[in-house]
Amino acid sequence: MSIRERLSGNEAVATAIRQINPDVFAMFPITPSTEIPQYVAQYVADGKVDTEFICVESEHSAMSACLGAEAAGVRAVTATSSAGLSYMNEVLYVAGSLRLPVVLAVACRALTGPININHDYSDSFAERDSGFIQLYAENNQEVYDNYLMAHRIAEHPDVRLPLMVCEDGFITSHAIENIELEEDAAVKAFVGEYNPENYLLKKENPLAVGPYGVSAYYMEARVAQAQAMINAKKVILDVAADFEKTFGRKYGFFEAYKMEDAEVAMVIMGSSAGTAKVAVDELRAQGIKAGLVKLRVFRPFPGEELAAVLQNCKAVAVMDKSEGFSACGGPLFAETAGACINLDKRPKMIDIVFGLGGRDFTVDAAKGVFNRLENIVKTGKTGPVYTHMGQRG
């Protein structure tokens, strides 16, 4: 039986952590993810979890301690945002290459310049090549559900990769919404115990982790890691199928919203999708065939599947909540356009960078994007491919 509650995204993540009872939590505070370790600290203080809670002196050490703990043979988790994630950068790559299934909750927040505490994906997108699986959520319910699935995906023998559970800073991390929680016992049964095959503290077979890999070996290791990310696609879907069977909520690589006959569509992520869905509904009521794809899984990138759902559209806007400074579009646009490159018939595609540093995104703004797409369809002219939206001037 689900339990109806009202929680913020951060408390939803913390609740999932309490239910899963991971062995080690290494924490360092940063807005807006700090509440997660604060809740967990209270669970530890109240004897609700057995977790070893380490208050380290930096995010770099938080991830390093997670690597040590996970390699030693236990479940290790942490949480961070923005500069904290950037500070982890070096060791995120190590987590991926050592194939350590650390689970990292990220309350996504803009990177500094100017310093800003609000939401965009400049932090997590910057780590897209780190080897972490990345799951994104529209609301607190999806964050909670993603977290319940995280360990099973990351720890699967065909995968063994670290995983980020991303939520939108403040918008999701702090807003209190209705949520359906699952029973503790049901969560524990779903997630299961962690029993790695080899680990540092195993008596029978001492383990050496983190070698110097010369050119004769390096590439094999990287290809094996790349294959694990490919393997993760099937595992993500399998775990989602079991999740649906167990708890009744359905997940895939993305949510295709009114895409069956869509002519104009948006590719969008996170909480902004909720706003954009309202625009889609209003336009549909006016007879406009609008649709939306809300990407849940950014790593591994579901390129083929995304291309298949976009192929019959006439025009697509990719909504990038991160500026990649490539001078030709944001990261999500590059990936989406790349995924569509081999389609026989491709939609015209534009990139809109929006919502940086928490800049508001409204239903009207979303409708404006669809307007542009309709014009592209009408005129056959794409116009400027890479634009920004919502800024002054």
Place this chain on the structure above:
Amino acid sequence: MAYNLKEEMNKEERFHSGHRLCAGCGAGIVCRAMMRAVDPEDRAVICNATGCLEVSSFQYPFTAWEDSYIHTAFENASATASGVEAAYKVMKKKGKIPEGENVKILAIGGDGGTYDIGFQSLSGALERGHDFTYFCYDNNAYMNTGTQRSSATPRFASATTTPAGVESVGKKQVQKDLTQIVVAHGSPYVAQTTMFGNMKDFHEKAHRAIYTNGPTFVNVLTPCPRGWMYPAEDFVKICKAAIDTCVWPIYEVVEGEYRLTFEPRQKLPVEEFMRLQGRFAHCFKPGNEWTIEAAQEYVDKKWEELLAKCR
């Protein structure tokens, strides 16, 4: 039980030959001695910072380590060890590692990975009080990248980033006194040693550090023939000169109490240490006599300060 070199050398090796450290490198000697200080019935997990030792002892697919070993990055050996220690505590708590079965958590790094880039991580782990022992093999510079100066490089040493020249007499600053900084953290056991005599001093300190509960630290002066520019076979001579000149005093600090564990019968002038090494060659050139005087003055001052603490 009294220390017996023969018995110690008859122990099964836990750091094997076949590693790729240079001939005469002190790091290998540190590792062998460190592992002899772990009781044979106990296991260990070694957390190694990036550096000469890491690239030489664990080059895929070979490892020199008999015990479990992890390397993740340069600056985070202490943080990695913190995680391993936390995992060990959880596994003990949950009965996954039975009572009476001991795993000792060891971290090891060079001076670059300890005094400099790994300093924050070390300080954090000391402050948090993890039960682990950190061994620093201090070879006075970034040797793995080719003898760049570190904060452990002594004043007047020529390093590739502080070379001696017509306008330079080598490094301008004195060595950071990391051992004292670790003492200031309140660690229950802190020691300085090097490799001399029958390794009794090293062994006893390493053993005591490893078997003291809490964060403990052993700083080992570890000559590097390439970086210090001396013939590899002079290794022991260099170590002995370091302690006889009091360039590297040999002492331990137990719960804040200082104890000198070696006092030279006759304190030799610092030039007896410097003369043996090419990195100080410029100090012996006419006109640079003042450098040796200044070096002597500094060593004397530090030695007097230490003696005062030991009294």
